[in-house]
Amino acid sequence: MNGALPFIAAAALLALALGFLARRGKDMSLEQWTVGGRGFGAIFVFLLLAGEIYTTFTFLGGSGYAYGKGAPAYYILSYGTLAYVLSYFMLPPIWRYAKEHRLYSQSDFFVRKYDSPTLGVIVAIVDIVALIPYLVLQFKGLGIIVEVAGYGAISSTVAIWTGAIVVAAYVMVSGVHGSAWTAVAKDLLILIVVIFLGMYLPHHYYGGLASMFSAIEQAKPGFTVLPPHGESLWWFSSTVLLTALGFYMWPHSFGSIYTARSARVIRKNAIVLPLYQLILLFVFFVGFAAILQVPGLSGPNIDLALFKLSVKTFDPWFVGVIGATGVLTALVPGSMILMTAATLIANNLYRALDPSADDRRVSLMARLLVPVVALVAVFFTLKGGETIVALLLMGYSLVTQLFPSLVLSLAQRNIATREGAVAGIVAGVATVAVVSLTGANFHKLPWLPPEIQDLNIGIVALILNFIVLIVVSAVTRQAAEPARVAAE
Amino acid sequence: MRNIRWIAIIPFLALIIGPFFVNRVDPLILGLPFLLAWIVVWILITSLIMAVIYAADPANRGNES
Incomplete structure (x- = not known):
């Protein structure tokens, strides 16, 4: 038993408790379960849409990218911002149409607009192929976080199984309500932890941002600007454009639009989300601070930069708090992906095969599919080798x-x-x-x-x-x- | 006033074309490399631009339908 473990365990219990409580006072029809009865106000919609920004990928990957590659990491800041600008104009019509026709999934949207069940099946398959690796990534991240932040006391395999069971349980019970409630805890924690780390570490090790970036420039000239070849300006601009267009094509982000109470809720969020995204800047600072303090990580290990530096700097209990935050960054997006994938299979594949199925049957089916999808993802997380990495790189391009x-x-x-x-x-x-x-x-x-x-x-x-x-x-x-x- | 929504193009120019002109470290702005500072400043301006568009948009006035 070490000082970090109680915090990590508390995060899992908190997620489970909030996830179950979220169900209270609602009859869980398909409409409640998957799109929150289309009654979410600005804050919940904000948290669901913001859920996309802080996944384990940004927590570990954002700092790791800054650590390992430097300036190319900036693209993560830029593409989100442009996606939010687009969202102001693109999302309200989608929301209105979905409400009018009582749509549940992204695939439904295509079925209706193009009056083509075939297109719906194609979209559902593309979505699922893109979502599963994304879920695997969250589980993988969870395993890494718990293993490192718990000082090796819990193996990543145990962490992955536990996380998968927790998230599957509360998604089955509460659906998108569970995601929204746990997102509140996650975003509060991440705000505090990331801003603290991003301010403290550069000051602690370098005496300030300016001296940190000067030290990096001295050790690795040109690291904080885009290189002339490879991940160059041309790479940067084309990637920012492409990922900005693809941002809301992720079916779980697309689906969170449906939860909004009004179109105005969505437009309001287009003002705030760019600012909120700036918190990623602090994630980058952590990665940059790690360059000269924990040098030598390479390949996939660059993703460990944040935790290696934290373990070096802080007492175990605080590493536990960071670990707890990391656990929530995996569980919340994981829950949305899980729910979206289960809805797609039940509503757009199963119902396409058996058009006589009513909402009740589809709803039951979706919930029963949650543990199945979770199991498939756990399987790939533990067994998957190169193939899953290839699939993952494809995911973004696929939904785009x-x-x-x-x-x-x-x-x-x-x-x-x-x-x-x-x-x-x-x-x-x-x-x-x-x-x-x-x-x-x-x-x-x-x-x-x-x-x-x-x-x-x-x-x-x-x-x-x-x-x-x-x-x-x-x-x-x-x-x-x-x-x-x-x-x- | 409806035409004011076209200012939404500015963030795209600033964040996609802009980096070609500001890809350098010095001068550091508030401690940040110039390119990073450019991106951060434009994110702040983008939020402002969206607030202006929101305020000018008749869809956001009166009762919500």
């Missing part, structure tokens, strides 16, 4: 492929047809798959100018997707036109 047909469908006159949307998404997803699995990139084409070589290859899939969508839509519309005239 939904952007063109989604945005076009918001226009008053949608120029995309059902066939065009299907063809575009399939073309984009296939490109992403081929590129990810073969490890292709522009650097393999040495005749290209170096600027183009550095571009994020995801751009290619998106452009291809768009071209196929436009061409197929034009062709199918032309073919449909005479038929429609005849019918009139």
Whole structure:
């Protein structure tokens, strides 16, 4: 028993308690369970949308990226900000349409807009393939955090199993209400802990930010600006653009829009979320502070920078508090992903096969699927090797492929047809798959100018997707036109 | 007043095109490398821009539908 463990255990118990309490006073219909009865005010919606910013990926990965790669980490700050600007204009129409038609999932949106159950199944499959690795990432992060912050007293395997059971239990009981309640605890803790770490560590080790960055510049010249090649300016800009477009295409983020009580709630959040995101700056400071204090981490181990530095600096009890925060950053997004994946399978795959199933059956099905999805994710977390890493890198690019047909469908006159949307998404997803699995990139084409070589290859899939969508839509519309005239 | 929403383009220019002109360490601004300071300042301005758009948007006045 060491000083850190009680705090880590308390975090898991707190999540479990809040997760169960969240159910009180609600009859858990599918509408309550998955979209909170469409009654969430600004704060809950804010916390659900902000949940995307502080996952284990940003907590460990954000500091690790700053530690290992320096300036390229800044992209995380930029793309979120631009996604929030887009959200002001893009999300209210989505919310309104979802409310009018009582939609539960992102896939439902496509089914309705394009009047195509087939498209709904395709979108659901793309979503699930992207979500599972994302859940695996949260579990992996959880294992690392508990093992390091608990000074090795709890193995990561035990931590992963415990975390999976806790999160599956409260998601089954409370659905999105559980995510919202636990998000309150998570965001409070992370605010305090991250701001403290980001202010304290640079002062403690360097006497201030300016002297810290000067010391880094001296030791590693050019580390805090973008390099001329590789993750260069061209990489940075193309990645920021691509990820900003893809941000709200994640089905669990898309689904949290549905929980809003009004469109105004969503617009208000577009003002506050960019500011809230600045807390990531403090995560970067921790990573930068670690560069000269715990040197030598490389490869995947750069993600340990935050905890290695914390263990070196603080008493065990405070490492426990940081660990507890880390546990919540894994559980909250994990719960949203779990609920979204279960809803997609029940509502968009199962119901597509058996259209006679009513909401009650689908709701029951979704809840029973929660532990199944959790088990699959635990399996991949413990057994998965390289494949899961490849899948994970694909996730963001995959969901981004939904952007063109989604945005076009918001226009008053949608120029995309059902066939065009299907063809575009399939073309984009296939490109992403081929590129990810073969490890292709522009650097393999040495005749290209170096600027183009550095571009994020995801751009290619998106452009291809768009071209196929436009061409197929034009062709199918032309073919449909005479038929429609005849019918009139 | 409806046209004021076009100022939403400015953050895109600042954060996607802007870095090409400010990719340097010095001068440090409030201790931050210049590029990082540029991004942080533009995030603050972006929030302000969204507040202006919100205030000017007739959809946010009166009773919510």
